[in-house]
Amino acid sequence: MDLKKVxxxxxTETYDRNKIDAPTDNIYEAISVIARRAEQINTEIRKELIDKLEEFATYNDSLEEIFENKEQIEVSKFYEKLPKPHALAVQEWLNDKIYYRNTEEDSQE
Incomplete structure (x- = not known):
């Protein structure tokens, strides 16, 4: 996921309920799919952030050697300014970028 192009x-933004539940005809199912995608996005972002911050990690036990690293601060600020995972998931849902299927319908066929 390219976070610079989102x-x-x-x-906070108000969405039309009819647009949210249009693909599933069930608002609860739509919200469930969006919530699962938001969890996936959050995991991806968290992993990416941890990987970038580990580049700056120092493995000294001395408290005297703690200093501010400007690159580390810039990385943190970038991730703080990003839209929240649920906003990204809703945007993907509205743009039909999320694939989902109902397993109950699959098992009945």
């Missing part, structure tokens, strides 16, 4: 809103 166009999800950073602030």
């Amino acid at each position: 166009n999800a809103p950073v602030n």
Whole structure:
């Protein structure tokens, strides 16, 4: 996922309920799919952030050698300014970028 090219809103936004539940005809199912995707996005972002911050990690036990690293601060600020995972997931849902299927319908066939 390219986080620099996302166009999800950073602030709270009100969505039309009919647009959210249109693909599933069930608002609860739609929210469930969006929530699962938000968890996946959050895991991806967290892993990426940890990998980048480990580059700056120092493995000294001395508290006297703690100092501010400007690159580390810039990386942290970038991730703080990103839209929240649920906003990214809703944006993907509205743009039909999330694949989902109902397993109950598959088992009945």
